[in-house]
Amino acid sequence: MKKILLLLFFSTLLPKIYAQEYFPNNEGVKNTNNNFTAFTNAKIYITPTQIIENGTLLIQNGKVISVGNNSIIPKNCTTINLNGKSIYPSFIDIYTSFGIEKPKNNSSSGRNPLYDSKKEGHYWNENIRSEVNAYESFNYDQPKAEELLKAGFGVVGTHVQDGIARGTGTLIALNNFDKSTRLLSEKLTNHFAFTRSAVTNQSYPSSLMGMMALLRQMYLDLDWYKNGNSTTKDVSLEALAKNENLIQIFDSGDKLNSLRASKIAKEFGLNYVLKGIGNEFERIEEIKKTNSKLIIPINFPEAYDVSDPNQANQMELKDLRFWNQAPTNLKVLSDNGIVFALTTDKLKKVEDFRINLLKAIKYGFDKTKALEALTTIPASILGKSNEIGSLKTGSYANFVITSGAIFDEKTTIYENWVQGSKYVINDITIKDIRGDYDLTVANQQYKWKISGEITAPKSIITTLDSKKVSSKLSVSNNWISTVMKSMDSTKTTFSRLIGYIDDIQLLSGKAILFNGNEVKWSAVRTAPFIKPIDSLKLEKNNTIIATTFPNVAYGNSKKLTPQTLLFKNATVWTNEKEGILEETDVLVKNGKIASIGKNLSDASATVIDAKGKHLTSGIIDEHSHIAISNGVNEGGQNSSAEVTIQDVVNSEDVNIYRDLAGGVTTSQLLHGSANPIGGRSAIVKWKWGLSAEEMLYEDQPKFIKFALGENVKQANWGIVNPTRFPQTRMGVEQVFTDYFQRAKEYDATWKNYKVSKGKSKAPRVDLELQTLVEILNKERFITCHSYVQSEILMMMNVAERFNFRMNTFTHILEGYKVADKMKEHGVGASTFADWWAYKFEVNDAIPYNGPILHNAGVLVAYNSDDAEMSRRLNQEAAKAVKYGNISEEEAWKFVTLNPAKLLHIDNKVGSIKIGKDADVVLWNNNPLSIYAKAEKTIIEGVMYYDLQKDEEQRVAIAKERNELIGQLLQEKNKGMITQEPKKAEKKEYQCDTLEN
The missing domain is CATH 2.40.128 (Lipocalin)
Structure with a gap:
């Protein structure tokens, strides 16, 4: 027994002495060590593609001195034999908030919004915080550093994640032992995002389109400021100018927002590195066309607990599908040749990074590409390839020592060396007996x-x-x-x-x-040994659902193309002088109406038997708010003429498909009515499955939304103490007068500057006033939200005072009272068929309004202003027959040709005429009938809706849901972490919808 105890004593003492020599104690005071350290007999990844077997890595003073098979080991060298082990460059995460305190919400201003900045000497909008430098407020977070070190990271980029222009980011080495060398670069990156600042109560911008407009104005102001035109100092613009040559990183937060950010970059000749969110695979073609480098998180969604059928039924197909498809994102990006780095951003726990990455590899992401995305690519993006991301001579000695291939689930990470300082994750002297x-x-x-x-x-x-x-x-x-x-x-x-x-x-x-x-x-x-939990998480047993265009319910399996179609024996509502033609053929070819007549033929055409059916031009909704992202109102100021709905078209809104099912082919997407001068509109064709840019009507006329009445004077906003002008209807008139006068003076200033040929200082480009000048110059048309006759008259008087004409009064529910004045002014009406009494200022509305205006010679259209009504506008048109005894043919024009005329696009759409766009709808009944269904909806020769296909898709969607729910039930049965199903709360925008 004594021998055994003695043996145990020495067995515990001797290895500890050995361990202290091999693993010097890193706690407490650090002594400067200028000696060489050689790591021998290791498999060394100098880069992901340059690999040495049984090599030697020699480091000194935190740098790589040499690496190779024949390295000469100096005499005064500590040699560590890593036989059977591997060495990889430490990872780099260039998008974090490491060591930065999260900005706190500013609640000092109470509930009421702030309209003007109180910060003198800074940019006029407090969401532009370009003067902020991360290194000035940085505090090394050792616990967080250890989380990152354990995950294999050696260097991180960090910045203050607050505001739209966020200032500069710094580069930090995760060196826990020598703070004097941690800061690799004070200002290396310059950051932007579509996110309001938490430290301001300034009301503008409140919407995504407002943020985009603010960025445009900021860049215009920057150029103006750099050219010495300002008479005052602006520290925000000065910082932007100084930081122009830094790496510009934009946190887009969504695939569609990535496209929007790249649009701004293209306008101003910029090169953003886009930080995405993980859904890029859904729009991979458009993402690829941006030619941008990306930073991609891998926070895959947890499985949903769908064991309760009622909760499962609340889930949208797109969310179920995203859970299934998300692990393929990295493979899709890589297969399409897109350069991207990986980030831990958005992960609940850093330790999940490795699990998720290994899962992505299980789903086809190449291991070499994965290593590049964590080493050489982020180093290249930062312009630091000679310092980090590899183990080339002269680089920082940032590397991890592993038991084997770093992306093998059985591999153990032993140590992470940063700038030659060792961080022990697992004791390398302990043998793994598992x-x-x-x-x-x-x-x-x-x-x-x-x-x-x-x-x-x-x-x-x-x-x-x-x-x-x-x-x-x-x-x-x-x-x-x-x-x-x-x-x-x-x-x-x-x-x-x-x-x-x-x-x-x-x-x-x-x-x-x-x-x-x-x-x-x-x-x-x-x-x-194989970790049972990790293996479970990484098990690949789910069939991946194919991506559709768009990747939501009713998406197409491939992008649709134009067809040659021949409709035979249809009742054709031409909306032209020919009227309604019985048993007539219509040939659609090359996206146009090619021929109209009887006994037509075309060998290349798909023949559609339309006998007993009705063929019409597509419905045009003059006033819609569907398919808009993150805000229909920019109500932060009483004028927002600088914003445009064209920036924020949401091409994946299922209401687009529903509109197509209701025969709608074209809509004008309007800004809301939160302010007297709203934003610019977007005229779109509902090309389901294409990008937002492809949906925009080509060379569309310029429109803007104005508004009158209760909404603009904030009567219904619920603010305890409203502070924004105007507060009264007479104040609304003054807003128009003031702004148009300012626009006149602005235009004159620029004309004088051009006459002087630049001899004086250049005026500041003002996107807001520039838009109003277009109205004065009759280059932009106004659609004006209106109800009360007094304000309708007031608005026409203001227009005439400034020598332009109103184009359209929308809603116009008291239009029947002033029909003669409207006819005299030359303004059209886009109204509701029979809405009334939904608020005080519409108490005098009558269902005869449209017919009375029509009979007075005013151009009249019916619009929806509502996602539900927009898919039954054919029935709204029929109400003109009921209430006004308007002929069926004229009533149909209320939702086709007349809105086309109001939008100045009737040269291409609104009627069936040879040479016009083939935007047509085939109905199974008289289109004004409540029994009518759109069987086929065609835009420029492409069949975007087909009733028979719709029925097939419903069956396919049900089958897909069942398959995905089955996969999710398997996940739960395997013991995986699950989350509670959540019903997607979709906000349907109307005129008065405000963002929180």
Whole structure:
């Protein structure tokens, strides 16, 4: 017994002495070490594609001195033999807020918004915070650093994640032991985002389109400021100018926003690195066309717990599908040749980074590409390839030591060296004995499973007949000690096993049995250890659902193309002088109406039997708010003429498909009515599956939304103490007068400057006033939200005072009172068929309004202003027949030709005429009938809606939902972490909808 105790004493002492020599204590005071350190016999990844077997890495003073197979090891060198181990460059995360305190919400201003900035000497909008420098407020966060070090990271870029222009980011080495060398670059990146600042209560911008307009104005102001035109100092613009040559990083936060950010970049000759969100695969063609480098998070969504059918039914297909498809994003990006780096951003826990990355690899992401996305690519994006991201001579000594291939789930990361300083993750001297063994103690046979962590293994011992033997295992300094507990009918006995770990394939030593006898024991390894939880998380057993265009319910399996179509024997509503033609053929070819007549033929055409059916031009909705992203109102100021809906068309809104099912082919998407002078509109064709840019009507006329009445004077806003002008209807008139006068003076200033040929200082480009000048110059048309006759007259008087004409009064529910004045002015009406009494200022509305205006000679259209009504505008048109005895043919024009005329696009759409765009709808009944269904909706020869296909899609969608729910149920049965299903709360925009 004394011999055994003595042996145990020396066995614990000697390895500890060895460990202290091999692993110097990194706690406490750090002594400067100028010696060489050589890591020999390792597989070294100099770069992801430059690999050395049995190589030597030599470092000194935090830098790589040499790397290769024939490196000369200096005499005064500490040599570490890494036989069987691998060395990789440490990872780089260039998008974090590491060491930066999260800005706190500014609640000092109470509920009321702030309209003017209180910060003198700064940019006029407090969301532009370009003067902020991350390094000035940086505090090294050691606990967070250790999380990142354990995940393999050695360098991070960090910045203040607040505001639209966020200022500069700094580059930090995760060196826990030498703070003097951590700061690699004070100002390396310049950051932007579509996010308001938390530290301002300034009302503008409140919408995504407002943020885009603000960025445009900021860049215009920057150019003007740099050219010495300002008479005052602006620290925000000065900072922007100084930081122009830094790497410009834009946190877009969504695939569509990435396209929007790249649009701004193109306008101003910029080169943004786009930080995405992980859904880029859904719009991969458009993302690729941006030619941008990306930063991609890998925060895959957890599986949904769909065991409750009622909750499962609340889930939208796109969310179920995204869970299924998200792990393929990195492969899709890589396969399309897009350059991207990876980030830990948006992860709940940094430790999930490795799990998610290995899952992406299971789903086809190449391991070499993965390593590049964490090393050489982020280094290249930052322009730091000579310092970080590789183990080339002269680079920082930032590397991890692993037991094997870094993206093998069985691999252990031992150490992470940053600038030559070692951070121990797992003790490399401790042998990993985890696995399955056949255990023999004396002549007794057992099965032994060792799991848990390397430094804290867990033991499960069973007899050959599967009876569990209680056991406890400990490992220290490569000595193993196990206690086996046995019980019989009379007492509990213990056997103790000890031994030195020499070969993990064969463990052996001495056992002291319960009776004091010493015997030999041995354990032969039969299987390696695999982490059961990780393996479960990484198991690939889900069939990936194919991406559609768009990647939501009713998306197309491929992008649709024009067809040659021949409609035979249809009742054709031409909206032209020919009127309604019976049993007539219409040929659609090359996206146009090619021929109209009887007995037409075309060998290349798909023939559609339209006998007994009605063919019309597509419905045109003059006033719609569907398919708009993140805000229909920019109500932060009383004029927002600088914003445009064209920036924020949401091409994936299912209401587009619903409109097509209701025969709508074209809509004008209007700004809301939160302010007297709203934003510019977007005229779109509903080309379902194409991008927002492809939906925009080509060379569209310029429009802007104005508004009158309760909304603009904030009567219904619920603000305790409204502060924004105007507060009254007479104030609304003054807003128009003031702004148009300012626009006149602005225009005159620029004309004088051009006449002087630039001899004076250039005026500041003002996007807001520039837009109003277009109205004065009759280059932009106004659609004006209106109700009350007094304000309708007022608005026409203001227009005439400034020598232009109003184009359209929309809503115009008291238009019947002033029809003669409207006719005289030359303004059209886009109204509701029979809405009234939904607020005080519409109490005088009547369903005869449209017909009365029509009969007075005013051009009249019916609009929706509502996602539900827009898909039944054919029935709204029929109300003109009911209430006004308007002919069916004229009533149909209320939703086709007349809105086309109001929008100045009737040369291409609104009627069936040879040469016009083939935007047509085939109805199974008279289109004014409540029984009418759109069977086919065609835009420029492309069939974007087909009733028969719709029925097939419904069956396919149900099948897909069932398949995805089955996959999710399997995830739960396997013990995976799940989240509660959430019903997507979709905000349907109307005129008065405000963003929070």
